[in-house]
Amino acid sequence: MNELKRLARVHDEDLAGQASGAGARALLASITAEEPMPEPARRGTRRVHRLVLGAVALGGLAAAAVVGPTVLGERGTATSYANSAIDIELRGDTYVATIKDPFADHAKYTEGFKAVGLNVNLEVVPASPPWVGKIAGMSLSGPLAPNGESIGSGTAPEGCTIGQDGCAITVTVPRGWTGWAAVRVGRAAEPEERYRNLARATRKGEMLEGFQVDEKTVGEVLAEVRRRGLKAVFQVITPAPDFDGYGVEQDKQQAEVGDDWIVWEAESEQAGVVRLLVTKDRLPKNPIYGGPKPADTDD
Template sequence: MRDIDEINELLGPLARISPDEPGGRAGGPRAQALFADIIAQERDTTRAAAFPRRPRARRALLGIAASGVLVLGVVLGPGLFGGAATSYANSAVEIHEEAGTYVARIKDPYADRRKFSEAFRSLGLDVELRVIPVSPSAVGEIVSMGGGATPVNVPIGARREPADCDLAGSGCFMVVTVPAAIKGRPDGVHFDLGRPAGPGESYENDWQSATRPGEPLAGVKVSGRTVDEVLDEVGRRGLGAEFRRVLVHEGGYAVEPLAADQVGGDWIVFKAVPAREGVVGLEVTAERQTGLQYAD
């Protein structure tokens, strides 16, 4: 839009032409000359608009804005501009598709577990991932899996990056792979991935054996022995113990917490499980149970 000075400059000659004066008609020579002058100024103005001289500061600002759009496109991926998204990232995990497999790289294993599932669901995958605190031998492993898609037809994998690195240290990440074939399936899958436990944090893989390689009672026979015998071994290894009573029922058994002063030295240990760092859980019964299969 023109400013007031430009308007006055264009209309000034017109004000000196009276309709009653000779040449004041639209087809007269003075009107035609004024019309030609206006057209010439319009052309100059149009040319200036096509090739404007902008201050450098404004050009820099526009450059920043354009860069912001490009960066936004990189972060959000092709879904912003149309097309199916093949990658997603948040503060906890980043996922990308690679040769028919979704590769999830865990950036923050201590993040809110909802962030992991959020990432999978954003790509159309009905996958529920929990990253849980576990004992040393289960760190970096998938410790449980369930859902309509069974482990047989959904080969979900886990590895460390770099290979065999220490997940308790920096620069070591957990990577999970999920086949793209499960995308769009009506039956989802959920699984638990083990991470190092924080100080004083209870292990959530407390159904696994504490005598497995890498565990504090690795190689020790505990099942079928008395509580006193097992506690001697626990003490020699500088560990503490807590107890759970085994309740046998048809088709299996359950456990419930039990105070140490309620346990006799002659009670029988069925199983030792990881509880938390430096502590094992002993599953015991007052006497040997025919419904339990002892590992002796």
């Protein structure tokens, strides 16, 4: 038995219903493309007035303070809000949400945005190091703000390093934005905690940075994995009939993956562990991308 067969595989319960196509992967890649944060052009300059409205208790947790004018348009009345997990404040033309507790129930973050009239569903999720403090996934609907700006992320104080004392993740939303959003922001993972962002393990800052895995055999990739002191788990994928997309079938995850199987992508699973997306046979084209894998760039 080779060493590969003794390594853990992706759990069945994590695979149910998963499917992907080249178009979906391309859209996800564009949404989660790695950018320097805070993102540029996220702030504007519209006027705002303030009036203290008071404070209320939140289920025995920290008090939530709401500050705002009597009327501030259709989206709501508050210009600031605070609970045990998040502080939100309107600064100029931008709502700045400071995440005080990155391990809180995500409903607390969404509660804060709702209080200031924003339909933002925010989750703070364990992420691979390059994505800590950054937007690791986002779904949007509805129009952008009048100045064309959308949702961004950063740190407070600006430019600090996440993980250092006094450094917090921030999320910015233009005041004039009226859409709906589901946003995932990365936080540092706890020991042995699985990442919840989808990151190519070959990109800058990831565990297999600079190494080409696609269309190599499992044995070839494992040699590099071991050389870097890492481990691997496997996700056996089922290509679409035209090889333009793939699915994941639970019953195939128990297959004995051999060194001659083919790797189509590597993703960051958790600290020290990469996930290899594999098929038993070599295919005419990469089913994950419907063709050649895009270059690993920093943008």
